[in-house]
Amino acid sequence: MIEVRDLEKQYGNVLALRGISLEIPTGTAALVSGPNGAGKSTLLRILAGLTRPTRGRVAIDGTDPFGKGAAARRGRVGFVGQELALYGELTVEENLRFCAQLHGLDAAQTGGEFDPLRDLDLAPVARRRVQTLSQGYRRRASIARALLTRPEVLLLDEPWNGLDAEATRHLARLIAREREQGHTVVVAAHAVAEHAHLFNRVIQLEAGRLAGDGSASAEPE
Amino acid sequence: MSPPGPRIAMAVLGKDLLLDLRTRERLGHMAVFAALVVVLLGLTLPTSRAARSDWIPALLWIVFLFTSLLGLSRSFQAETEEGAVAMLIQAPCDRGWVFLGKAAANLIALFGIQLWTALLFGIFLDVDWGPALPAALGVAFLGAAGLSALGSLLSAMSMFVRFRDFLFPILLFPLVLPLLVFASRMTATALEGGAISGLAWSALALYDWIFGCIGYFVFDYVLED
Numbered sequence: 001m002i003e004v005r006d007l008e009k010q011y012g013n014v015l016a017l018r019g020i021s022l023e024i025p026t027g028t029a030a031l032v033s034g035p036n037g038a039g040k041s042t043l044l045r046i047l048a049g050l051t052r053p054t055r056g057r058v059a060i061d062g063t064d065p066f067g068k069g070a071a072a073r074r075g076r077v078g079f080v081g082q083e084l085a086l087y088g089e090l091t092v093e094e095n096l097r098f099c100a101q102l103h104g105l106d107a108a109q110t111g112g113e114f115d116p117l118r119d120l121d122l123a124p125v126a127r128r129r130v131q132t133l134s135q136g137y138r139r140r141a142s143i144a145r146a147l148l149t150r151p152e153v154l155l156l157d158e159p160w161n162g163l164d165a166e167a168t169r170h171l172a173r174l175i176a177r178e179r180e181q182g183h184t185v186v187v188a189a190h191a192v193a194e195h196a197h198l199f200n201r202v203i204q205l206e207a208g209r210l211a212g213d214g215s216a217s218a219e220p221e
Numbered sequence: 222m223s224p225p226g227p228r229i230a231m232a233v234l235g236k237d238l239l240l241d242l243r244t245r246e247r248l249g250h251m252a253v254f255a256a257l258v259v260v261l262l263g264l265t266l267p268t269s270r271a272a273r274s275d276w277i278p279a280l281l282w283i284v285f286l287f288t289s290l291l292g293l294s295r296s297f298q299a300e301t302e303e304g305a306v307a308m309l310i311q312a313p314c315d316r317g318w319v320f321l322g323k324a325a326a327n328l329i330a331l332f333g334i335q336l337w338t339a340l341l342f343g344i345f346l347d348v349d350w351g352p353a354l355p356a357a358l359g360v361a362f363l364g365a366a367g368l369s370a371l372g373s374l375l376s377a378m379s380m381f382v383r384f385r386d387f388l389f390p391i392l393l394f395p396l397v398l399p400l401l402v403f404a405s406r407m408t409a410t411a412l413e414g415g416a417i418s419g420l421a422w423s424a425l426a427l428y429d430w431i432f433g434c435i436g437y438f439v440f441d442y443v444l445e446d
Contacts, residue, residue, distance in 0.1 A: 050310055052445055074313040083304025089240050101232035102312035104224025130303075145308070 001026050002047060002153065002184065007056035009042050009208075016042040018208040019056070024186065026061075026152075029179045029198060032188040034205035040188035041082060043205070044155045047186065048079035060153055075103045078151030082158055084142040088131035092122055092141045095130060096148055103149045116144035120170055135162035143171065154178055156187045160195070172198055226318035233309075233322025234329075240299055241330060247292050248330060255288045255338045263345030270347050277348055278409035282364070282401050285338050289331050289365075293372030294389045296327050297380045306380070310444050317437035319444075320373060324436060327369035335361045348412070356411035363425040364404040370432035371396055377443045400428050 002024040009017040017039045024030050032040045045051040046058055049065035058065060063073045079085075086095045096116065100106070117123050120140040125133055130141060139162050146154065159171055175198045178185045189195065196202065204212035241248055262280060266273045300306040309319050339361065342348040350357060375392045379385040403425050407417050 048307075048311065050307055050445075071313055071315060074311050077311070079307065079311065081304060081307060083307070085304045085307040087236070087240065087299055087305050088303055089244055089299065090236070094236075094239070098232060098236050099308055102224070102229060102308065102314070104228065104313070 001059075001061060002186070003057075003059045004043075004047075005057040007043070007046065007058060008054045009039070009046065009051065010054045016208050017046075017053070017056075020205075020208075020210050021056075022203060022210065022213060024184060024201070026184055027179065027182045028201050029175060029185040030187070030201040030203055031196065031199040032186060032203045032205060033190065034211070035190070037207070038205040039208040040205055041157050042208075044079065044157050044186065044188050045081065047153075048077055048081075048155050049074060050079070050081075075149040076151055077153045077155065078146035078149060079155045080139075080142050080146045080157060080159055082161070084130070084138055086130045086138070086142055086145060089129060091127050091129050092117070092133070092137075092144070093126045095141065096145060099145050099148050105149065116147045119147070119174065120144045121166075136164050136167045139163055140167055140170070143174070147174070151183070153184045153186070156185070158189055159187060160189060224314055226315055226321075229312060229314045229318040230322035230325065233319050234325045237296075237299075237323060237326030238329065241326070247295050247298075248334070251288050251292045251330075251334045252337055254291055255284060255334060256341055258284050258287070259338065259341040259345050266346065273346065274412070277342065277346065278405040278412060280346075281338065281342055281348075281408060282405040285335055285364070286368070286397065286401060288334055288338065289368050289372065290390055290393065292330055292334065293327060293368070293376050293393075294379075294386060296323060296373060296376045301380055306444065316441045316444055320377070320436045320440035321433075323377070324369045324373040324433065327373050328366050331365040331369055332362055335365055352414060353408075353411040356417055357408055359422075360404055360407045360411065360417070360425070363422075363429060364400060367400045367425065367429045367432060368397065370429060370436050371400075374432065374436040374439070374443070377440065396432075400425070403428070 004020055004022050007017050007020040008015065020043065032043060034040055042051060046053050047060065047065065049070060052066050060073070060077060063069055090098065117126055120143060122137070122140055122144055125137050130138060133141065139159065143156070143159065160168060163171060175185050175187070187199070201215060202212070203210070266276065300309065312319065339350060339357070343350055372393065375389055379388045379392065382388050403421060407421050407425065410417050
């Protein structure tokens with residue numbers, strides 16, 4: 001369960017989030033939509049523990065991402081931001097290996113049924129440096145990195161940017177699989193209509209405020 | 222489950238060394254810069270060994286400081302490109318170990334550059350390291366360790382700052398002054414064939430320990446946006 005209470009984030013004079021409160025139960029696939037500057041990315045970065053909120057409280061399964069005990073739970077949350085969070089000079093394989101080492105995973109725990117290289121069709125480019133890959137493959141590699149720890153909560157910020165049709169289908173299958181496994185998926189995106197079927201909840205933000213919150217099949221309130 | 226801290230530090234160290242060896246950019250720039258400065262010193266200083274011997278230790282450490290500045294200011298460059306720092310922030314561990322891994326990678330790079338600088342001083346400034354070598358190596362290692370600890374911390378602090386190329390030396394120079402004074406005087410003693418006092422060794426080691434501890438404990442906050 002993701003719990004957000006009276007969340008505010010200020011960057012200098014700009015208030016990026018203005019008193020957001022919401023709950024996202026475990027197993028939900030939520031789409032956070034809204035125009036540029038609505039606060040989608042900031043909300044996801046706070047949930048991922050990358051940006052500390054100015055005010056308010058966040059808890060993921062009862063743990064504050066910035067509080068005591070947060071370190072041990074960081075691997076439970078996978079985040080793909082607008083930046084790749086990969087080393088361009090390392091190969092895809094080396095990036096994933098380094099990420100696995102940071103999370104204390106060995107090769108056996110990152111292969112088999114949950115092999116992210118296979119799931120995202122990255123095997124052909126596994127030994128190529130990330131900076132030599134196309135935008136689509138880079139994005140896939142970033143998603144593979146986030147999936148490596150088998151997170152219970154997956155946060156994706158504009159994941160469709162730069163993806164071709166095939167990669168978009170891969171991502172759709174992946175989101176569906178995460179839902180089936182009872183994991184929580186929160187995706188921030190501009191485009192709602194083409195991907196709405198993947199989600200059972202749509203949260204709308206506008207100028208840092210909650211502008212709507214409803215099921216994906218119905219118009220947001 | 223959180224991985225053990227030393228494994229995190231080793232992973233960060235291995236990754237940084239791999240990046241350094243693969244791109245050769247950071248090490249290459251430092252090596253070329255040191256060579257250019259030492260050649261200039263060789264051409265401009267008095268030609269007699271006796272006349273310039275008093276200046277050698279201070280010049281060695283000043284060349285080393287400016288050379289290190291080039292490398293240290295870029296030690297988080299790979300993390301800022303493509304937002305790779307997020308990978309470190311999200312690691313389920315005590316982030317102090319990430320700092321120790323970064324500092325260890327910088328220590329290896331700086332110590333290597335220090336050996337290169339000492340070799341250049343031998344070739345172009347006719348410095349005879351022979352009998353002073355063991356003590357000079359010890360001073361070089363402790364000096365490189367202190368610079369790595371302080372430089373890694375300040376480099377991380379200025380990682381997201383707009384004027385980081387300007388800010389980094391402004392922060393580094395005043396804090397590195399005690400290290401520079403101790404290390405150059407200890408190197409002078411070694412070159413003169415004297416014995417370096419235990420107090421001087423302890424002072425340099427204490428400097429390393431202080432900035433190592435500060436880096437370890439504050440790195441968690443430094444990494445946050």
